[in-house]
Amino acid sequence: MLPARFLKLSLLRRLGTARAAGVPPPWQTRQFPVRGYQPRGYSTGGSSKYDRPMRQFAEENESNSQPLIYYIVPSAILAFAGLATCVHYNDEKRAVPLGKQAQQNSIPKRCTTNRPAIGGPFKLYDTENNVVTESKLQGNWTLMYFGYTSSPDVGPNEVEKIADVVKLLESKYDIKIKPLFVTLDPQRDSPAQLKAYLSEFDPRITGLTGSVDAIRQMAQEYRIFFKKVGEVGQDYIVESSHNMYLLDPCLETVRCFGAEYKASDLAEAITTEIQKASNSAAK
Numbered sequence: 001m002l003p004a005r006f007l008k009l010s011l012l013r014r015l016g017t018a019r020a021a022g023v024p025p026p027w028q029t030r031q032f033p034v035r036g037y038q039p040r041g042y043s044t045g046g047s048s049k050y051d052r053p054m055r056q057f058a059e060e061n062e063s064n065s066q067p068l069i070y071y072i073v074p075s076a077i078l079a080f081a082g083l084a085t086c087v088h089y090n091d092e093k094r095a096v097p098l099g100k101q102a103q104q105n106s107i108p109k110r111c112t113t114n115r116p117a118i119g120g121p122f123k124l125y126d127t128e129n130n131v132v133t134e135s136k137l138q139g140n141w142t143l144m145y146f147g148y149t150s151s152p153d154v155g156p157n158e159v160e161k162i163a164d165v166v167k168l169l170e171s172k173y174d175i176k177i178k179p180l181f182v183t184l185d186p187q188r189d190s191p192a193q194l195k196a197y198l199s200e201f202d203p204r205i206t207g208l209t210g211s212v213d214a215i216r217q218m219a220q221e222y223r224i225f226f227k228k229v230g231e232v233g234q235d236y237i238v239e240s241s242h243n244m245y246l247l248d249p250c251l252e253t254v255r256c257f258g259a260e261y262k263a264s265d266l267a268e269a270i271t272t273e274i275q276k277a278s279n280s281a282a283k
Helices: 004-021 051-064 069-094 096-103 153-172 191-198 214-223 261-280
Strands: 123-125 131-133 142-147 178-183 207-208 227-231 234-240 244-247 253-257
Touching: 123 214, 142 153, 153 178, 153 261, 178 191, 178 214, 191 207, 244 261, 253 261
Parallel strands: 142 178, 178 207
Antiparallel strands: 123 131, 142 244, 227 234, 244 253
């Protein structure tokens, strides 16, 4: 075993050799050079490789930018085209053929307003086999009743009431209305049958008939219920609602009257409605 003096000399020699070579001793902390950190996306220099795409993108945007007029002119053209189309469409809606214009001028202004009403278009035949539509009834006040000539009790009473109302309105109130009888039994109520039946009450009452489908459609439009009961061949009774409708010159339903009205009460109520409409039109 070497003495401690020889170990110390050996250590000093190694230390001197290391210092001469520039190697720090083992107990000394090694120091590394410090580098500054710079984020890639926020480079301030002009030579960074990450800054080239950003500059290139900005330069492309600047080269592709166009004046504002390139966007204003097409938008103005589209807006003008839309306005012209709208004006043309409205002009077409307002355009009325000469024949229709003359027909509309004969209808009161009150008829051109859209109001919820009972009724609708129809096409039936009178006792002379003439076609009768809703347009032919316009211009007059109308008292309309739905029934059938074979009715045993209520029907004849209601038709007689209509005849009395027509006489009262003309004699007492100087008012003329058009009485209308629409059959609910077109299979048995032919134009000749209607004419013979109504002439017994008042020949001024106009009778209307038509096909089964046409009668059913009109009854639905005027909210009239009816059905056959006790049918045995051609022998049956028609159950129905017994309502009378007062229609104004526009053929719009003004009032509905039930079977409980007497002829005098009915005439007075009709006169009140006609006077009310006249006062409203005068304003």
